[in-house]
Amino acid sequence: MARGVGLLVAAAGVLARRVALLVTLLAVVFAAVAFLPGDAAAASLERGAGAAAIAARRAQLGLDRPLVERFARWMGGLVTGDMGVTARGQPISSLVWGALPNTLRMGALALLLTVVAALALGCWAALRPGGPVDRALGLGATVTLALPEFVVGSLLVLVFALWLGLLPAVASVGSGGGLPARAVVLPVLAIAIPQIGWNTRLVRAALAEQARLPHVDAAVLDGLPRGRLLVRHLLPGALPAVATSVVASVGLVLGGTVVSETVFNIPGLGAVLTQAVTDRDAPLVAGVVAVTGALIMVLLVLADGVRAWATWGTR
Template identity: 60%
Template sequence: MLRRLAVLAVLLGVVFAAVELLPGDAASSTSERGESAADLAARRTALGLDRPLAERFWDWMTALPTGDLGTSARGEPVTRLLAGPFPNTLLLGGLALAVSLAGALALGSWAALRPGGRADRVIGVVATMAFALPEFVVAIALLLVLSLWLGWLPAVTLIGPDGAPASPGMLLLPLLALAVPQIGWNTRIVRAALTDQAALPHVGAAIIDGLPRHRVLTHHLLPGALPAVAVGVATSAGMLLGGAVVVETLFNYPGVGAVLAGAIADRDTPVVAGVVAATGGAISVVLLLADLVRARTVGERL
């Protein structure tokens, strides 16, 4: 956890520097038409842009442990700005992660129980193709087929009074757009992990003893493959939260994607850093859970 916190701190420093290198600044990007040079100078002073970058970064980082993510260029606390969109992003990412895991376990197990067969070959090719497709390509394909051509699902997300999607059906397209590539990624991991387990002596003994395929899978293959699967799922969490920014924008989903896009346009460093800190913290928690699963499994074997 200390190593990951250190990496996150370095990443936040890079974010501050990257926004600083963009043309313009938060004062000019959020200014009203007709503001004079004196007004812009006053705004820069009010936003602290006249201070050195290192000093602003240090002040922001020292306030971070208290939950203070700073104030946006438009005067709104970043914590309040993310209070609504970030849970929506976590909901979408969590559902996509669950669908990815379920699909990968089903397909990877099906392929591993029939090594070298037609199903194994087809699943391997389809999984590779799915993982190779970026989320925005999958999203556009789903929009064309399921929304424009077939009319089964809405093309955009309508937002309800509480700031969440107006109906559960509006989650399906962004959910599938995120989950399909990760199903491909995790299917390959599950297939490889189960194949490694199948070569172990106790699995061969179970097969010789005449145990049914499903019992061999659930009692001998999957428990040993769990650490590798956990690492793959944890990696998917980072990919899902990163891909969610693009997918949310395409489907007008009320997550942090729109907030981040607006913050970059405004050169609003505290908001961009706040999004990175929130998503980085969520990914670190998932990675910690994966480490605990792996450590527990290894400990039980010993």
């Protein structure tokens, strides 16, 4: 009972800090867009609009009010679920929630690939510690971890789309509004490859830590085969650390998905965010950041809970 209450109190404190961080981030994003050259009034009008038309549009959008007041009004609406309208008159909520399924679908596929590949590669390396496979996978994981998603995506397009012609360079929406399976292969790989590198290293490190425990040494001396040693002794003890790593990676996967969507022209939150920055539409940019930030915040709190539970379980 005390353990559960302690976890709830800790989770509430972490959640409160992350909410404060998200509000601060939204304020910074709002201000950053406001200080970009140009504004939403000119971007939402036809090219060549006169000064009077731009001034009227600025007044209509509230851009003639102080920045702090505009942000406070937008935050007041956000608390009630109303993110306002874009500079072009479209409801922000419908744009964001309409684009979110594609982003979540891409992120889920990339996360699944990350988990399967990282577990397989980490276990493969752990079977022969210090061997050629272990060293090669360690080097490969370090290299892929250092590459951002847009670089990985560009390399994948160069090889598989331009040189080999096996997969499309950009996605095209099908007649039913969905994305063909071939169109998501390269974007999912671009998201997953850096995360596979990171999680492979963590899986390998967690297995190595378990391998140093006394009961594992005893199992080795008893002649237990490597495969059974891995399944019966190493993986069960390493799973809490692996689970924490995977949950913490969800936020990075979601952020990488937004980047990958922009590279591969996928109609998700990345496309919405790109258009919002082009239009200097601070409420729309903040709306995208609010939704993705809230998802990442919840998942990070979950990761903290998993880590706390695993830590308390070892006491």
